[in-house]
Amino acid sequence: MNDNEKRHQGLTAGIRSLWVNWALSLGGFIVCIFAPLILSKTLVPFFMLGLALFILVLVRNNRTSKSPFCYKLPYMTATVILWTTVTLVIILLTSGHSVTIDLNGQPYNHKMPFFMILLLAPFATIITAFYMFRGRKCAFCADCEARLGNTVERGFLSKLFTQEADYQTKVLFFSSLALTIIEWVYYFYGYINTNISRRDIIFYFVIPVSMYILTLLLMAIKYYATWAYYCVNSNEENVHRGFSRIRFLVICEDRLWLNIPELSTFDINSENLTIDTPARGEISFTAKFNKFQAHDYFRHTTGITNARIKELYVSSDARSATNIFHFAAFVSSFDDVKNCILTGEWFTLADVQRLYAEHALSPLLSAELNRIHRSVMAWKTYTRDGKRLYKIKHYQPTFRLADMESWDIDFNDPHWLYVSLNNEDRPFFKIRRLWRKYVTGFGE
Secondary structure: OOHHHHHHHHHHHHHHHHHHHHHHHHHHHHHHHHHHHHOOOOHHHHHHHHHHHHHHHHHHHHHOOOOOOOOHHHHHHHHHHHHHHHHHHHHHHHHHOOOOEOOOEEEOOOOOOOHHHHHHHHHHHHHHHHHHHHHHHHHHHHHHHHHHHOHHHHHHHHHHHHHHHHHHHHHHHHHHHHHHHHHHHHHHOOOOEEEEHHHHHHHHHHHHHHHHHHHHHHHHHHHHHHHHHHHHHOOOOOOOOOOOEEEEEEEEOOOOEEOOOOOOOOOOHHHHHOEEEOOOEOOOOOOOOOHHHHHHHHHHOOOOOOOEEEEEEEEEOOOOOOOEEOOOOOOOOHHHHHOOOOOOEEEEEHHHHHHHHHOOHHHHHHHHHHHHHHHHHHHEEEEEOOOOOOOOOOOOOOHHHHHHOOOOOOOOOOHHHHHOOOOOOOOOOHHHHHHHHHHHHOOO
């Protein structure tokens, strides 16, 4: 099987997974809706807890695979089911047989089953709203970025996963919001707590299932069209081809060598309209590119012969056969770049920070500097367990580019990114560490 066939299979499997995740995730909600009709009230929370843990196991197994899919939607589904389960347990423990009046003012009937949509829809609305607000800063996306790299550092499929995860979250939010309004309005103004009537069946079962089937069909059409465009009717404009990028951060003392684009030249490629390292290039896909190859490539690309090369990290997307090799090139003098083939200017660290805050840097350069800074600051501040190296809360060590050559840190190791997110200076440090270690697997 050649590289094109592998990329075709990987892209097909990735697009298919988007529909499968939607079907399985919302299918989990449908199963929860019908569970109270079969099981007793006491057994329903245990069943839902088992279902949530089963989904989390799938998320963990996907996380540890060599070419993971985006399981953000299943993770949100498990979170919704867990919070619903907790609420059910509270209801069972506090109600007993002492409750005589229901929420709508009618006599409470202990024989009536739980109508799960009344809890699932509001929790789904709240949790999806939270993920929409947090965006890529949520724990799930942060874990993915730590392990696999920023979206801009990976291939086409990663960008598709990110885009569709946001889209599916929005669809689930508006669907859940509509169901919440419909179900609770009916509960207060149309529900009679005596037995399950035909109207109850329509509102609590038929409407959620119909909405599930409708979204299932719409998602199938959407992703079939996406698959057909990229995998069947592919042409030179939309076909994805594998490649490897080589990038160098050129450093002298505490300054970074960057180029400012010619804004007077019309260029539709946004990457050429932002500030980036001039020492970069693209070659045919290769799985490995060592420091000696990088030194020869840097010398050939820039004309600088006396640079000291340091490997930083590799970001890759195995399914689409794309990767980026990140290096640092250290020169002894600012004058070493005067006769360089490329053009650029020296920027201080303060200048770079200002450009980063103004979003003037290219997405790739911003991702590189963000990863390096977060990893180094965590490495300098905490142990691998997230405990402070210094007994000073919120202590911030110095960060100097000039020290990068001597830093003994593996930027390929995502652990320091996890430490930057969860450490002794963060609230509920130990509880969050246990939860991520034994339940979600984040930060392992």
